[in-house]
């Protein structure tokens with residue numbers, strides 16, 4: 527599976543004090559996983575093929591959320 | 600006794616892992632949706648398919664499931680390498 | 687009872703000889719939000735949870751043992767051929783002097799596992815909310831390990847495990863709905 531733009535991220539900018547020693551990260555991101563938005567799973571949910579289900583870690587496409595280090599350049 | 604594993608071993612194993620994964624996922628779904636007959640039907644199809652694949656795998660590569668017949672009457676195969684973390 | 691299958695749930699691969707990663711992975715082996723804690727938590731709570739969700743706790747608890755075996759496999763592969771010097775450079779000298787390269791239920795900082803990591807309140811809502819929180823914490827731990835790891839094959843296995851936590855959390859949320867439901871109102875699928 528490839529790394530697509532995910533709708534399951536949020537970010538905020540932490541307050542910056544005058545004497546913070548590290549260069550600012552600018553954006554601090556966090557995950558809001560798909561299970562927050564789906565509620566009780568409805569019938570006939572779209573599925574991956576068996577091999578893609580194994581590769582992604584879920585049978586159900588709406589639960590899939592690829593994760594990678596958000597601070598990686 | 601060590602024998603190096605063939606490409607087929609990994610391929611056949613992954614096919615089983617994929618089919619069994621669908622079973623795990625459907626089981627968790629059915630645990631909270633116990634009257635979804637479409638999902639039960641799919642579970643049953645995959646259950647039969649898994650059985651078929653495992654029987655074929657075991658006749659080629661040795662035992663996978665506890666309690667299946669030992670192919671060889673002279674050597675107990677269950678306790679032989681490789682174990683899952685070794686492959 | 688349980689029976690064993692001689693296979694992993696997912697094909698675990700590791701591409702670099704990097705025992706430092708094994709140290710990080712111990713967080714998911716014997717840590718507070720790790721796979722051992724998860725398996726023990728659910729398989730213990732199931733005896734007193736409403737009947738409608740016993741099956742779910744049993745199945746997820748069992749799956750957590752399969753995850754534990756995957757984590758053990760990763761740690762095993764990352765340390766099996768490492769010399770004492772390599773282990774020392776990886777920050778594992780303290781582990782080595784007590785265990786050699788044997789696995790042990792420690793977290794990444796070497797703190798041994800304790801039952802105090804898990805809860806069983808006997809109150810179904812309290813227990814299921816604890817389970818949902820545990821899944822989110824395990825998901826977060828996988829994220830932080832992926833952030834620290836540059837091994838693509840290892841990260842592939844870690845992504846699988848992280849995704850499982852999302853599905854487990856979903857099912858526990860559904861379990862809360864099932865046991866909160868008014869008996870007279872039937873849910874239609």
Ligand SMILES: [Fe+2]
Nearest residue numbers: 724850851854
């Ligand atoms: Fe889990």
